[in-house]
Amino acid sequence: MVSLERLRADHAAALLAFERENREFFARSVPDRGDAYFAEFASRHEALLDEQATGGIHFHVVLDEHGALIGRANLVDVRDGAGEVGYRVGEHAAGRGVATAAVAELCWLAAGSYGLSTLTALTDLDNPASAAVLRKNGFAAVEEILIAGKPVVRHLRHLRPRCR
Template sequence: MDTQELTLELLSIEDAEQLLAFEKHNKEWFDQFIPPREADFYCIEGVTEHIQEFLLDYKCRQLLPLLIKNREQQIMGRINFTSIDSKKGTAHVGYRVGKAFTSKGVAKRALALAKARLKDQGIKRLFAYAEKSNVASQRVLTSNGFSHIRVVKDFAELHGNSISCIEFSCNLKEQ
């Protein structure tokens, strides 16, 4: 399985079955780091509805939902750009990589590819948040030119506990 070669593809309805399998397979892994999805997500109807909502937001130019795939077209992860503001030229980025693909540079390379794509679309500044103890995610961001802005206390709740995150920013005009 070649993780060196990866592509970013717009999420589509045709990906529903593979995405469901990916999300189910990695559920325990993802739930350690981000608030869990609702139970009704984990069926073909739930994933299809999720994709349809994301594609509607994409058509409204508020979201860019991408799948990270390898040469065999296997989903390795996801990278989404949310809160897209075309007038200000800003967006927020979030990503998740399946457990089998961690520590292989997948998130780092996918973010680099996605940054070039967003810059071509007129985005000038990206924002991201990484949980304070998630050093791997922080490394992905800093290796892609993101700078630490501030700590946001009580950013989210995970398993009944409040978590703080580091806010990062990247000026695409300078890269």
């Protein structure tokens, strides 16, 4: 069982440790964040919290049943009832359904807490596991596009309003 918590200031140390521990693992499938990300982590974390307060982004940490940080699930570019989904799960949690569960919870929050009606997500062509996570959560591949010269697939999901 996993849970999502909205990113807070007190997540900084655990999040930095998570990113450091999984840096090589993540670099196998997505571009590395670079040394500056880690060197400037504290100020970047504060800036993200400030931006989150505006409602244009919604960052979450993914926690396991013991409260350990095992991933991230985010909504960015939030506007006009839509947002883009992004997520990453640490190496020791990969392949156990964590990403699928985290994206499911993120979709639930997007529809209810954030009032969104449409979500998009991008996957690299060489990352079928990420595409599978999206399919399991009701996303459909809609087009192949180029980002920085690299082909990626854009996925789309329409959300139903959540009853309260």
